[in-house]
Amino acid sequence: MQEKACSWYIWVRQAVREVNQSGGNSLSAVVSLVNSMIDQAILWRVSDLHLEPMRDGMRVRYRRDGLLQEDVRKLPKEIEAAVISRLKVMAGMDIVQRQRPQDGHIRYERDGKKWLDIRVASMPVTNGEMMVLRFMNLEDEMLKVAELGFSKRNQQKFETLIHRPAGMLVICGPMNSGKTTSLYAAMNALNVSEAKLITLEDPVERDLAGVNQVQINPKVGLDYVTGLRAVLRQDAEKVLLGEIRDSQTAEMAVRIALTGHLLMTTLHTEDAPSVIFRLLEMGIKPYLLAATLSGIVAQRLVRCVCPACRCSHVVEEGSCEAALLGDSYEPGMVLWHGRGCIHCGGTGYYGRMALHEVLVMDDCLRQAVLQQCERQEFSHIAVEHGMESLWQDGILKVKAGFTTLAEVRRVLYGS
Numbered sequence: 001m002q003e004k005a006c007s008w009y010i011w012v013r014q015a016v017r018e019v020n021q022s023g024g025n026s027l028s029a030v031v032s033l034v035n036s037m038i039d040q041a042i043l044w045r046v047s048d049l050h051l052e053p054m055r056d057g058m059r060v061r062y063r064r065d066g067l068l069q070e071d072v073r074k075l076p077k078e079i080e081a082a083v084i085s086r087l088k089v090m091a092g093m094d095i096v097q098r099q100r101p102q103d104g105h106i107r108y109e110r111d112g113k114k115w116l117d118i119r120v121a122s123m124p125v126t127n128g129e130m131m132v133l134r135f136m137n138l139e140d141e142m143l144k145v146a147e148l149g150f151s152k153r154n155q156q157k158f159e160t161l162i163h164r165p166a167g168m169l170v171i172c173g174p175m176n177s178g179k180t181t182s183l184y185a186a187m188n189a190l191n192v193s194e195a196k197l198i199t200l201e202d203p204v205e206r207d208l209a210g211v212n213q214v215q216i217n218p219k220v221g222l223d224y225v226t227g228l229r230a231v232l233r234q235d236a237e238k239v240l241l242g243e244i245r246d247s248q249t250a251e252m253a254v255r256i257a258l259t260g261h262l263l264m265t266t267l268h269t270e271d272a273p274s275v276i277f278r279l280l281e282m283g284i285k286p287y288l289l290a291a292t293l294s295g296i297v298a299q300r301l302v303r304c305v306c307p308a309c310r311c312s313h314v315v316e317e318g319s320c321e322a323a324l325l326g327d328s329y330e331p332g333m334v335l336w337h338g339r340g341c342i343h344c345g346g347t348g349y350y351g352r353m354a355l356h357e358v359l360v361m362d363d364c365l366r367q368a369v370l371q372q373c374e375r376q377e378f379s380h381i382a383v384e385h386g387m388e389s390l391w392q393d394g395i396l397k398v399k400a401g402f403t404t405l406a407e408v409r410r411v412l413y414g415s
């Protein structure tokens, strides 16, 4: 982060003076410091703010567009405890308890009218207490299916899948790959007065008007399995299940899909074909899977080229980019990248979009599940039957100038 952008830092010196003089009794500068840190994070479109105690002060890091960036300056050791205590008070946490991890929640007033949900989690570490603030509903608008970044072909497939009357649709990908956003967009598209929609979520991430949202609460015995069993008696058509975590939930989900409901859920797998094998490993019988699974969407988020500093370059023959493009390379081809500017904090990227891999089950793929084909063979059949891989979708978006090859490679292969 740029040093000049750290407006919250003007409060630090005052807060240090205050803490040293008052011994922690009157801390208005600490309050202003914390508020201004939160405001700055919102302004920077930060998804998570990390406060990490080090020996020489508190390290401040931000996650923006999926990447962690460190602030150039640390918070002085003297005010560390005061800042953590202030955040604990705001989040309704126990300020005396410093030995155990705690969770809290801040409803932060923004611009005098809008409310922002911030989830706070603390954890004791050797140098003090570590804290992470997660900003929940930063993007106010609910995305529509057309805004999810699908290619035209994949969007058609996705829309067909969500408008089917029954069956199971699984969205997969690692943490923070936008799975919930896609599910919510699908739910929104299905949200008409003729259909009863129920969601089972842990936690409920966003309010969906017209949808019956159930917060999973294992403390009172309401887990995913109990919730799904109750859904069967609620005369619902479409069910959103937050996540399949174990075999019991998987079995119930299949049962729901088998009894004439559309069930949409998520799984943590790398790609679309892996979902089939994960569900089989969880004990789902191949014939039940073949009968219920209608489609799988794998997704990842890549950073977009910053619109304020984007510029083009010609891909040289024999260059690294040309090699990565493979068959997609054409001589004289032009791609886009960001030079870095104030708007994007010098990174050349601004905002994110999704890459997708959409697998629609057809008779041939069902047969492959029934015959319990090898994983590789299954992927091969899926591609033959029209599935474009995440990499292929990435190339398409690079060619369209939305993102860069380096970014797609980083997200899909880590380098």
Ligand SMILES: [Zn+2]
Binding pocket: 306, 307, 308, 309, 310, 338, 339, 340, 341, 342, 343, 344, 345, 346, 348, 349
């Ligand atoms: Zn820029």
